[in-house]
Amino acid sequence: MRRLLAPLLAVLVLAGCTARPAGESAPALAGGASTMPGPVPADLALRPAPGTAPAAPAFTGGLTDGTPLTAARLWADRPVVFTFFSSWCTTCVARQDALSDLARRHRDRVVFVGVAGADQAEELQDYLRTHRVEYPVVVDEQQTIWRSYAVREPPAVVLVAKGGALLRGWPGGLDAAALEQRLGELVLAGSG
């Protein structure tokens, strides 16, 4: 009887430590479906995109929780900023808090999308939580999206106009203050 009791107790203890109460779901992954934008604000005023701008490479990728994201659906009704990054990138780390804040201030008007390459899932989640990244993050494990935008190393930032015109790309990235200025000059009417 004692031989049976010890394993049984161990199972009960482990179950008590790991199981969630009924009805409680696992916490949402940072960068997953819960970060997708809401409706476009009715008062969003945009500058017209130059007719000479090339089309941005379209892609569909999986967010951190596997939810598919189709880039063209986002830029169909508002500008999109792609930030190409890795959790190990020191320049990305130095700039991310301010970029996260900029994205929050422009939430739903300009959609930020992170594109994480050459990264590990756990380290990526640590990065996103530490730097309060509250926008969708595509996991680009093989860097196919990176290559379609000619990104060779993180960081890099790309700005796409409503409708899908590729406005500007910044290899090496840029800080939040410079990006905000460029948003005013290139896409947001009445703010540049």
Next chain:
Amino acid sequence: MRLTTGTRRGTGALAILLLAGTTGCGGPDPGPEAVTPTTVRVLVRDINIRAEGVDCAGTGPYLYFHHRAPFRLLDPDGAALVTGKLPAGTAVAAFAEDLAVERVPTYCEFAVPVQVPQRTGYRLEVAGRPALDLTPDSSEGPALVAVVPA
């Protein structure tokens, strides 16, 4: 608790083995092996456009050279002498000419201070990729250097 005869025998044998282990079986203890400070320098010649001096990673096929990438410094027999994680690389100008622009063609250089015992040769393995041969170089202080691609 009472011990049976068999248990006593086993306990006695274990004690002898532990004693042998603590006193050493191979003669006098040679002590820790002497080590020498040096720097492992790897120049990744990816010719990427960057501002000189910024943090960098290798690009294209060399993207696995990056901050926090695991490395092992190996001796000629493949034994790991040092293990660790790479620091960020630093962008160094690929050409001497002043191009009068902020972003220029650069290489990405990694410098890792290590302490190594004397061996006839050293190799560097990064992120589980095939190891690189390191060459001693004292032109800028003691260093073990490699260039990628070789």
